[in-house]
Every structure is written in structure tokens, then in C-alpha cells.
Amino acid sequence: MRRDIFQAIADPTRRAILVLLAVQAMTPNAIAEHFEIKRQSISKHLRILSECDLLKPRQEGREIFYELKIDKMKEIDIWLDQFRKIMEQSFKQLDDVLYTLKNKKK
Amino acid sequence: MRRDIFQAIADPTRRAILVLLAVQAMTPNAIAEHFEIKRQSISKHLRILSECDLLKPRQEGREIFYELKIDKMKEIDIWLDQFRKIMEQSFKQLDDVLYTLKNKKK
DNA sequence: ATTTTGCGCAACCGATCGGCTTCGCATATA
DNA sequence: TATATGCGAAGCCGATCGGTTGCGCAAAAT
Numbered sequence: 001m002r003r004d005i006f007q008a009i010a011d012p013t014r015r016a017i018l019v020l021l022a023v024q025a026m027t028p029n030a031i032a033e034h035f036e037i038k039r040q041s042i043s044k045h046l047r048i049l050s051e052c053d054l055l056k057p058r059q060e061g062r063e064i065f066y067e068l069k070i071d072k073m074k075e076i077d078i079w080l081d082q083f084r085k086i087m088e089q090s091f092k093q094l095d096d097v098l099y100t101l102k103n104k105k106k
Numbered sequence: 107m108r109r110d111i112f113q114a115i116a117d118p119t120r121r122a123i124l125v126l127l128a129v130q131a132m133t134p135n136a137i138a139e140h141f142e143i144k145r146q147s148i149s150k151h152l153r154i155l156s157e158c159d160l161l162k163p164r165q166e167g168r169e170i171f172y173e174l175k176i177d178k179m180k181e182i183d184i185w186l187d188q189f190r191k192i193m194e195q196s197f198k199q200l201d202d203v204l205y206t207l208k209n210k211k212k
Numbered sequence: 213a214t215t216t217t218g219c220g221c222a223a224c225c226g227a228t229c230g231g232c233t234t235c236g237c238a239t240a241t242a
Numbered sequence: 243t244a245t246a247t248g249c250g251a252a253g254c255c256g257a258t259c260g261g262t263t264g265c266g267c268a269a270a271a272t
Contacts, residue, residue: 010116011230015185022192029248041231043250062239062248073189076182079121083179086128117260135218147261149220168218168269 005075008052013037014045018054018068025058025067111181114158119143120151124160124174131164131173 009015017031028046032039046066049055054072058065115121123137134152138145152172155161160178164171 004118006112006118006121007116010113012110012112013230015112019188022189027248028250037231038233039248040233040250044230047250064249070189070193073186076186080179080182080186082125083128083176087176119260133218134220143261144263145218146220146263150260153220170219 021068025065027063127174131171133169
């Protein structure tokens with residue numbers, strides 16, 4: 001079980017489920033209506049997403065509403081931050097180069 | 107071949123490679139030194155990342171320097187935007203609720 | 213001219229993935 | 243009480259994944 005958030009969003013069906021649940025909590029059957037796969041397969045996806053802490057199930061009678069834990073999505077953002085920082089740094093270095101060139105011209 | 111960017115970053119080794127290459131372009135051998143897997147496996151990862159347009163190979167004699175096409179990372183950001191927007195909307199709705207409650211108190 | 217080095221490709225292999233079907237259980241509903 | 247419904251768990255299966263080894267080729271070094 002690798003089961004990290006990146007592996008979770010690797011599957012296009014799971015990404016679509018996340019988008020659906022971002023709008024409103026839904027039951028497995030309701031979700032399955034939006035796809036061409038069986039409810040049981042949806043359940044498998046829901047299990048994976050839940051294990052990654054991306055979803056929170058809420059039992060209501062015999063139904064289970066899965067809701068998105070949107071905060072968890074921040075983890076992806078945090079990972080992307082590395083690149084934003086490195087990019088900034090690259091621009092800074094580029095600035096330095098430009099600055100040096102400018103001074104040499106003088 | 108699914109080969110989209112989300113499948114590309116699903117693998118932890120590939121994510122680490124991206125971070126390495128964010129700092130500076132490197133050859134397969136140089137990259138492999140940072141991992142405990144064979145150079146050929148690294149090459150496989152590099153092929154996948156290149157096919158996703160995340161890397162650009164630059165031949166230099168018999169060496170190939172792979173460099174990160176950092177712009178491609180924005181695609182992930184764009185996907186995340188959906189959730190940011192939905193979150194904003196949720197806060198807006200929450201504001202509406204709070205506003206209504208406030209008025210009822212009067 | 214020969215050997216070493218850097219690389220990608222192809223074939224192989226066990227593990228995992230993402231569907232499927234079948235089942236059992238708990239909760240409505242008749 | 244009997245039946246229908248909503249769900250998860252388990253087992254199956256073909257496809258893909260991520261590693262390996264063993265090439266062959268071109269460039270560099272000897």
C-alpha cells in the first residue's frame with residue numbers, strides 16, 4: 001500500500017470524484033451515476049481516497065455520504081512550493097546576470 | 107500509455123528527480139548516483155517525464171542533460187484552482203449564512 | 213585502432229492497479 | 243415478517259508498473 005496523495009490523484013476517475021465531492025457530499029450510488037463503472041469500483045476508489053485522508057465518510061442510515069476534506073489538497077500545493085521557490089531563485093540569479101551585464105556595459 | 111502529468115508525479119522517485127532537476131540539469135548517470143536503482147531504471151523514468159513534456163533533453167557529446175520544463179508544473183496548479191474556487195464559493199455561502207443569522211438576531 | 217564510457221532499447225518478472233462478479237450484512241420498505 | 247436497497251469485502255483477471263539484466267551504438271579516451 002503506497003497510498004500517498006499523489007498516487008491517489010494519479011487516477012482520472014479519482015480526480016473526477018474529488019471534483020464532484022468538492023461541490024457536495026455524495027453517496028457511492030450517486031457518484032456511480034456519473035461514471036460508466038460499477039458502484040463497487042467507485043467504492044474501491046472511495047476507500048483509497050479515504051485512506052489518503054482526502055475524504056470523510058458520514059453514515060446516515062444505510063447511506064454513506066463522502067465529503068471532501070479540502071484541506072488535504074494543500075499538501076499538493078506545499079509540494080509545488082518547492083518549485084515556485086526554485087523558480088524565484090532562478091529569476092533572482094537571472095536578475096544578477098542582467099545586473100552584471102548592465103554594469104559591464106558602463 | 108496514460109502518461110499524463112498526474113501519473114508522472116505519482117511515483118516518488120520521479121518526484122525526487124523533478125526536484126533534483128529543478129536545481130540544475132543533469133545526466134542520467136549523475137541522477138542515478140542519488141538513488142539506489144540502476145541507471146537504466148532512471149532512464150525509464152526520464153522517458154516518462156519527457157513524454158509528459160516535463161523534461162527537455164539536451165545532447166552534449168555522448169552525454170544527455172535533462173532539464174526541467176518548469177512551466178509544465180503549472181498544469182497541476184491549474185487543476186488545484188478548481189478547488190480553490192469551490193472553497194471560495196463555500197466561504198461565500200458561509201458568509202451568507204452568517205449574514206442571515208446576524209439579521210435574524212435583530 | 214582498441215578500449216572505456218554514457219546512453220537507450222528490449223525482454224523479462226513479480227507486484228500492483230482498476231475493472232469485474234459474487235457475497236453477506238444492515239437498514240429501509242412492503 | 244418478508245423483500246428491496248445501499249453498502250463494503252473478497253476474489254478473480256488482464257494490463258500496467260517499476261525494477262532487473264543484457265544487449266548495441268556512438269563518443270571519448272587510451
